[in-house]
Amino acid sequence: MITFKNRFMKIVKNLALVFFVATAFTACSSDDPEVVNEEELITTLTATLKPSGGGTDIILKSVDLDGDGPDAPVISVSANLSANTNYSGVLKVENETESPAEDITLEVLEEDEEHQFFFTPTNNIATVTYDDMDGDGNPIGVQFSLATTTAATGNLTITLRHEPIKTASGVSNGDITNAGGETDVQAVFPITVQ
Amino acid sequence: MIKKIFFSVLFCFFSFTNFAQECNTILKGIVIDYHDGTPIYGATVYIKSLNKYATTNFEGKFKIEQLCKGEINLTISHISCETKNAKISLEKETFKEFFLEHHIESLKEVSIVAAANIKSKTIQSTVLKGKAVEAFSNQNLGDALKDIAGISSINTGNAIVKPVINGLHSSRIIVMANGVRLQDQEWGIEHAPNLDINTAEKITVIKGANSLEFGGDAIGGVIVTEPSNIRLKDSLYGKSIVSSQSNGRGYSFHSSLSKSTKKGWYVNAKTTLKKMGDFESPEYVLTNTGLNSKAYSLQTGLKKFESGFNVYYTFINNEIGILRASHLGNIEDLVNAINAPQPLITNDFSYDINSPKQDITHQLAKVDYYKRFKKLGKLKVQYDFQNNHRFEFDIRVGNDRNKASLDLNLSSHAITSSFEFDAKTAEKYKVGFMGAYQNNFANPNTGIKRLIPDYDKYDVGFFTIGNFILNDETTLDVGFRYDFNAINAKKFYSKSRWEERNYDLDFNDLIIADFNTQWLVNPKFQFHNFSASAGISYQLNDENSVLFNYGLSNRAPNPSELFSDGLHHSAARIELGDLRLQQETSNRISANYRFKSENTSILVEVFLNHIRNFMYIEPTGTEQTIRGAFPVWAYKKTNANLFGVDFSLIQQIGSQFILKNTSSFIRGKDVKNNRNLIDIPSAKTVNSVGYYLEKWHDFSAVIESEFVFRQSLFPNNNFETYIPTSNTNVLVDISTTPNNYHLLNFNSDATFKLSEKTNLTVGFTVTNILNINYRENLNRLRFFADDLGRNYTLQLKLKY
Numbered sequence: 002m003i004t005f006k007n008r009f010m011k012i013v014k015n016l017a018l019v020f021f022v023a024t025a026f027t028a029c030s031s032d033d034p035e036v037v038n039e040e041e042l043i044t045t046l047t048a049t050l051k052p053s054g055g056g057t058d059i060i061l062k063s064v065d066l067d068g069d070g071p072d073a074p075v076i077s078v079s080a081n082l083s084a085n086t087n088y089s090g091v092l093k094v095e096n097e098t099e100s101p102a103e104d105i106t107l108e109v110l111e112e113d114e115e116h117q118f119f120f121t122p123t124n125n126i127a128t129v130t131y132d133d134m135d136g137d138g139n140p141i142g143v144q145f146s147l148a149t150t151t152a153a154t155g156n157l158t159i160t161l162r163h164e165p166i167k168t169a170s171g172v173s174n175g176d177i178t179n180a181g182g183e184t185d186v187q188a189v190f191p192i193t194v195q
Numbered sequence: 196m197i198k199k200i201f202f203s204v205l206f207c208f209f210s211f212t213n214f215a216q217e218c219n220t221i222l223k224g225i226v227i228d229y230h231d232g233t234p235i236y237g238a239t240v241y242i243k244s245l246n247k248y249a250t251t252n253f254e255g256k257f258k259i260e261q262l263c264k265g266e267i268n269l270t271i272s273h274i275s276c277e278t279k280n281a282k283i284s285l286e287k288e289t290f291k292e293f294f295l296e297h298h299i300e301s302l303k304e305v306s307i308v309a310a311a312n313i314k315s316k317t318i319q320s321t322v323l324k325g326k327a328v329e330a331f332s333n334q335n336l337g338d339a340l341k342d343i344a345g346i347s348s349i350n351t352g353n354a355i356v357k358p359v360i361n362g363l364h365s366s367r368i369i370v371m372a373n374g375v376r377l378q379d380q381e382w383g384i385e386h387a388p389n390l391d392i393n394t395a396e397k398i399t400v401i402k403g404a405n406s407l408e409f410g411g412d413a414i415g416g417v418i419v420t421e422p423s424n425i426r427l428k429d430s431l432y433g434k435s436i437v438s439s440q441s442n443g444r445g446y447s448f449h450s451s452l453s454k455s456t457k458k459g460w461y462v463n464a465k466t467t468l469k470k471m472g473d474f475e476s477p478e479y480v481l482t483n484t485g486l487n488s489k490a491y492s493l494q495t496g497l498k499k500f501e502s503g504f505n506v507y508y509t510f511i512n513n514e515i516g517i518l519r520a521s522h523l524g525n526i527e528d529l530v531n532a533i534n535a536p537q538p539l540i541t542n543d544f545s546y547d548i549n550s551p552k553q554d555i556t557h558q559l560a561k562v563d564y565y566k567r568f569k570k571l572g573k574l575k576v577q578y579d580f581q582n583n584h585r586f587e588f589d590i591r592v593g594n595d596r597n598k599a600s601l602d603l604n605l606s607s608h609a610i611t612s613s614f615e616f617d618a619k620t621a622e623k624y625k626v627g628f629m630g631a632y633q634n635n636f637a638n639p640n641t642g643i644k645r646l647i648p649d650y651d652k653y654d655v656g657f658f659t660i661g662n663f664i665l666n667d668e669t670t671l672d673v674g675f676r677y678d679f680n681a682i683n684a685k686k687f688y689s690k691s692r693w694e695e696r697n698y699d700l701d702f703n704d705l706i707i708a709d710f711n712t713q714w715l716v717n718p719k720f721q722f723h724n725f726s727a728s729a730g731i732s733y734q735l736n737d738e739n740s741v742l743f744n745y746g747l748s749n750r751a752p753n754p755s756e757l758f759s760d761g762l763h764h765s766a767a768r769i770e771l772g773d774l775r776l777q778q779e780t781s782n783r784i785s786a787n788y789r790f791k792s793e794n795t796s797i798l799v800e801v802f803l804n805h806i807r808n809f810m811y812i813e814p815t816g817t818e819q820t821i822r823g824a825f826p827v828w829a830y831k832k833t834n835a836n837l838f839g840v841d842f843s844l845i846q847q848i849g850s851q852f853i854l855k856n857t858s859s860f861i862r863g864k865d866v867k868n869n870r871n872l873i874d875i876p877s878a879k880t881v882n883s884v885g886y887y888l889e890k891w892h893d894f895s896a897v898i899e900s901e902f903v904f905r906q907s908l909f910p911n912n913n914f915e916t917y918i919p920t921s922n923t924n925v926l927v928d929i930s931t932t933p934n935n936y937h938l939l940n941f942n943s944d945a946t947f948k949l950s951e952k953t954n955l956t957v958g959f960t961v962t963n964i965l966n967i968n969y970r971e972n973l974n975r976l977r978f979f980a981d982d983l984g985r986n987y988t989l990q991l992k993l994k995y
Contacts, residue, residue: 034649034685036710040595040642043821065821067712069644069762069769071695073819098712108593115592121920158919160823163524163592177920181531181539183590184524187823189919 042068043105045095046188048159050088050147059088061157063188066097074188081193082127088147089132092118094161094186106143109161116185117165118142119177124155126192129175139167140175154193161186218263222283224291225255226271229500231618232570235295238273271295277500294569296500317672317730317742318405319785319800324397329992330942330958333438333447333469336370336392340418343400344857345800345841347876350974351385353443353474353983354486354515355553358388359973361402361802362837362861362875363415366753371409371419373494373507375561375579378607378633380647382753384975388418389557389583391490391511393436393449393467395420403783403802404726404748407658407676408613408627411726412750414781414806425453425461425498432952434994442986443485444544445471459503462495472546473516476981477966482542483519483549488512502566512556516548521979522590523767525823527918529978530925538980550588554599558582572616581607595642602638603647607631621664629656629678635754646761646770647754648686655679668734672744678724680751686758687713692771702774718757722778724749742787752776756810756830769818771829779808779832794847801840809835809865813873814912814929824916826927833867837875853885862908870910877906877932877972893956896943906932906972933977936969938962944990958990 048061059082065074082088096103109116113135119142120129127149131140165182167173172180226238234255241248242259244267249257264285272278276295283291321343331339337348337356347359357364370377370388372395379389399419409417426432433452440446447469455461469488474481489512496505520538523529532539561579568574587601613627633652637645658676665671685707693699693714708715730744759772785802815829839861846854858880863872883899912930917923944958966985970977 033708033715034637034645034687035639036687036713036715037639037644038642039644041591041593046821063821065819067689067691069820069822069825070689070691071818072691074821112592119920121922123922156919156922160920163590182524182528183522184528184823186821187525187527187919188821 039068039096039098041105042096042098043094043186044068044097045093045102046159046161046186047093047095048090048190049093050082050090052083053087053089061159061188061190063186063190064097068098076188076190078190078192081195082149084149084152084194086149088149090129090145090147092143092145092159110141110143113141114139114167115164116141117162117167117172117180117182118145119158119160119162119175119180120145120147121158121160121177122155122192123157124153125150126153126155126194127157131175135167137167139173142175149194152195154191157190157192159186159188159190160184218261220262220264220285221288222259222262222267222285222291223289224257224293226251226257226273226293226295227255229294229296229567229569230572231620235273235276238271238276238295240293241270241272242267243270244268269293316670316732317744319402319742319744319787319802320399322397322399328392328395328398329436330960330990331392332436332449332467332990332992333440333445333988334392336388336390336395336398336418336420339392339398340400342857342881344798344843345402345839345859345861346400347859347879347973349384349874350971350976352481352484352515352518352974352976354471354484354513355385355387355517357384357386358400358418359876360400360416360418361804361839361841362863362872363804366756367413367415367750369410369413369417371417372509372559373420373422373561374505374563374577375507375559375581376410376609377557377559378581378605378609379555379557379583380585380603380605382755385517385553386555386585389511389513389555390420391465391467391488391492391509392420393451393490394422394465394492394509396423397421402800403744403785403804404746404781405672405674405728405730405744407660407674407726407728408625410629411656411658411676411678411724411748414748414750414779414783414804422463422494423453425459425463426455427459427498428455428457430455432995434992436990436992438988438990440471440986440988442983443471443474444546445469445486459497459499460495461498463493465492466490470546473542473544475544475984477963477968477984478981479537479541480544481518481980481983482538482540482545483516483547483552485516485546485548487514487548500567502564504562504564506562508558508560510556510558513553514548515553515555517551517553518976518980519549519551521976522551525767525820526817526825526916526927527823527920529767529826529929530916530918530927533928533978550590552588554586554588556582556584570618572614572618574612574614576610576612578610579608581605583607589643599638599641600643601646602641604636604638605633606636607633623662625658625660625662627658629654629658631655644761645687646759646763648684648758650682650684650754650758652683653679653681670732672728672730674726674728676726678722678726678749680722680724681720682751682754682757683719684717684754684758686716686718686760688716688760689713692760696771696773698774718774720751720757722749722751724751724778738790738792740787740789740791742789744785746781746783748781748783749778750781751778752810752830759830762825767825768814769825769827770812771827773830773832776810776830776832777808779806779810781806796843796845798843799840800842802838804837806835806837808832811835811873813910814914817914817916823919826914826929833865835872836864836866837872838862838864851887853887855881855883855885857881865910871908873910873912874973875906875908878904892945892947894943894945897941899940899942901938901940903936903938903971905935929978932972933970936967936971938967938969939964949993953993953995956990956992956994958988958992960986960988960990962986962988 046063050059060079063074094105132144162182165180169179226235238251269281335356337358340346401417435450438447449467451465453463467490471486474484492509494507520540563577565575583605586599589600609631611629616624631654656678660674663671726748728746732742734740759770783804788799790797841859844856860878863875885897888894940962942960946956
């Protein structure tokens with residue numbers, strides 16, 4: 002009985018020793034983790050509207066510097082739009098957590114067949130038409146025209162869809178209803194046309 | 196059987212003896228029980244070469260006279276013992292002691308696995324083995340277990356199947372693979388056990404936390420998988436299973452080969468390959484739901500009665516496609532997907548597996564050793580190492596297109612040791628120790644914030660279990676366990692999230708570095724967990740028996756519950772852990788009533804499980820991001836009651852028909868807020884009629900009806916959201932459960948003897964015969980697509 006006990010204890014001790022040595026080695030190797038360089042993060046959507054008759058550009062901007070964090074995006078519209086005016090527009094998507102900011106519009110254009118911007122106005126504040134095309138002759142929406150008529154207030158929603166079905170009914174005319182795909186960016190801008 | 200063993204062993208040991216001239220020597224001896232040292236009465240001592248017998252008397256003694264000098268071979272056998280052979284050199288009158296192992300049944304189950312205590316009569320357990328397991332060769336562990344009353348599964352599609360025991364899953368269930376507790380990131384709801392079902396010959400499901408040997412935190416239960424027993428003779432045997440199925444146009448191949456020797460050496464190798472393409476619902480292809488799986492295992496060792504060891508290694512790699520249409524951008528996509536009558540993306544059938552997908556490799560290596568000590572018991576020590584490498588691929592753009600979004604590498608080491616004091620049949624004790632270390636590494640090169648942080652985790656546990664046979668009718672089991680868990684994590688929190696969670700009020704002392712928009716935080720948590728179990732079984736008479744048991748268990752929060760922090764694409768939701776969570780405590784009482792007569796077997800199991808600080812995830816609101824709005828799902832705690840009844844009936848009618856029913860009902864209630872709990876399995880009843888004709892190639896044909904009731908008791912987590920593109924407010928219905936459904940299934944098989952040692956079994960199965968459209972509440976893809984349509988499976992099984 003005594004010999005057994007000794008033997009048992011010896012085995013347990015040896016095992017415990019091996020175990021703790023093993024863990025000590027592995028545990029020592031843990032340094033502080035590297036910070037992740039977020040690669041496809043989009044923080045900023047900027048729409049620049051240039052009035053056709055000249056004048057100051059109107060900037061629509063949605064900025065969400067904490068990405069998927071809890072802070073809501075900050076939406077800004079630099080000025081009211083004028084009635085009965087044509088604007089030529091350009092969109093830019095960026096990652097502003099990098100310095101200098103990374104222009105993700107380039108990536109969108111590189112894979113233009115898989116991306117499309119949609120413009121959804123409410124209250125008939127404006128009509129939007131596409132001014133650019135991908136390799137298949139379908140719209141992208143980085144370049145667009147926006148036309149206002151009468152004075153009104155409403156929202157302009159700009160949505161970037163990844164892998165939309167560009168051939169689905171209405172999609173090439175800018176109707177998002179049948180587009181499918183995943184939403185990469187969506188911003189709602191309050192617009193006053195006066 | 197004993198006779199057969201007796202003669203075969205005799206045959207093997209047959210040897211020529213030297214016939215000396217003086218043949219008047221006497222051999223005397225005593226035959227003793229190895230365990231408790233008591234003499235064995237009625238054992239036979241046989242000298243084959245001389246055809247001489249002796250039988251032991253009440254004192255265990257025997258005497259054989261008129262033996263010639265020289266070597267003789269003895270065979271000592273007893274009705275309930277393992278037959279033992281001995282070689283003796285006889286020069287003069289000799290007295291010898293022979294030890295016999297008195298529990299042949301337990302011997303068969305020894306050693307390869309640390310599963311000793313699952314034979315306990317006082318726990319709610321069910322065993323699946325042999326054919327019942329092999330039928331699922333081309334499927335998953337979770338699929339096989341669903342045949343047991345009270346067991347269901349929570350699925351992500353068809354290839355990711357997580358077992359649910361009495362309504363509980365993930366970290367609340369322990370899966371044991373050949374004596375090793377699987378450490379494979381089981382916390383995640385879309386993380387299925389990384390185990391090839393073909394490595395298991397026998398699967399035992401234990402409901403509740405009453406098997407403290409395996410762990411103290413199995414609030415739901417334990418699934419013990421064990422490989423086949425090793426034959427203690429010189430043999431080479433194996434099996435091959437080939438399955439082919441129509442749905443998914445898949446095939447699966449499994450082969451295993453074992454070599455064993457009469458001395459107890461063995462080696463065994465297994466391989467399984469599976470390939471499935473896109474599965475199909477009755478009306479459309481479920482695009483990107485294919486599967487590629489490779490699994491290998493190798494084990495070798497020595498199995499003798501007094502000591503032995505086992506070295507085991509398994510490798511499994513699963514590449515699993517996730518339904519393309521389930522990948523979403525924001526809440527609007529979710530609304531569109533829920534409202535679409537069929538998935539928004541369906542392509543033609545393909546074997547291709549594209550993003551979104553998972554690619555998981557799990558490796559397990561272990562070595563164990565056991566030794567028996569005369570009149571005392573059995574010592575076991577085991578070391579195991581596991582590595583789980585998990586990649587998840589999302590739909591990404593540009594250069595990151597083929598880069599994983601999640602890359603987690605989890606390494607675990609564990610040492611376990613136990614000693615079983617089994618000298619007294621009526622009073623056995625087992626004590627044990629467990630020490631484990633785990634390291635998780637989240638690769639930052641994914642370019643996506645870590646969902647689970649880097650961490651080190653340490654666990655130490657001790658248990659003691661007592662098993663008492665009070666009288667012929669009554670057995671009592673009592674157990675205690677203590678576990679210490681410590682977790683040391685290093686995690687980045689965006690400063691906005693840190694404040695939104697109010698962690699700045701309580702946890703600012705954990706901050707170790709400032710990274711501009713993020714804090715690097717070093718949470719260190721420790722948990723002390725006590726568990727206890729007690730059970731009693733009572734045999735009322737030959738046909739009726741009852742058991743009652745009680746289990747207390749504690750489970751520390753897992754890394755996902757503590758640290759989750761990020762966007763989950765396949766669910767279009769932001770998931771948030773909570774650093775404030777404490778361990779949950781379960782008090783479970785259960786009772787069984789069993790009736791067993793020649794033709795009828797009935798089992799009724801009831802349980803009540805009260806869980807304090809029950810951790811669960813539920814929607815808490817929405818958050819706006821530049822992608823649009825997302826629902827936020829946060830881990831919370833409450834007090835919960837789970838109550839359920841499981842029923843099984845087997846009725847033999849005549850010699851050829853068997854009727855079976857298994858039914859289960861479960862209710863889950865959040866008692867703090869007086870609400871229903873989320874994700875509680877639906878009530879279900881499965882009825883089958885089987886026709887068996889043993890005379891004709893062991894033929895069987897079974898038709899089965901599976902009726903699943905709608906889960907009408909669900910918490911209402913629906914919420915309204917503004918959809919800018921349609922300028923409307925819509926209700927996002929993420930709560931309403933799918934309707935009742937009824938599936939008809941058919942299975943038939945027959946076995947043909949090809950040669951003396953070779954059997955071929957041909958099996959044919961049809962599931963969802965009527966090809967109905969249905970959606971299952973606990974399939975997470977139910978929002979996006981119907982479940983599987985009709986499937987024909989042909990299985991060929993060759994045993995040699």
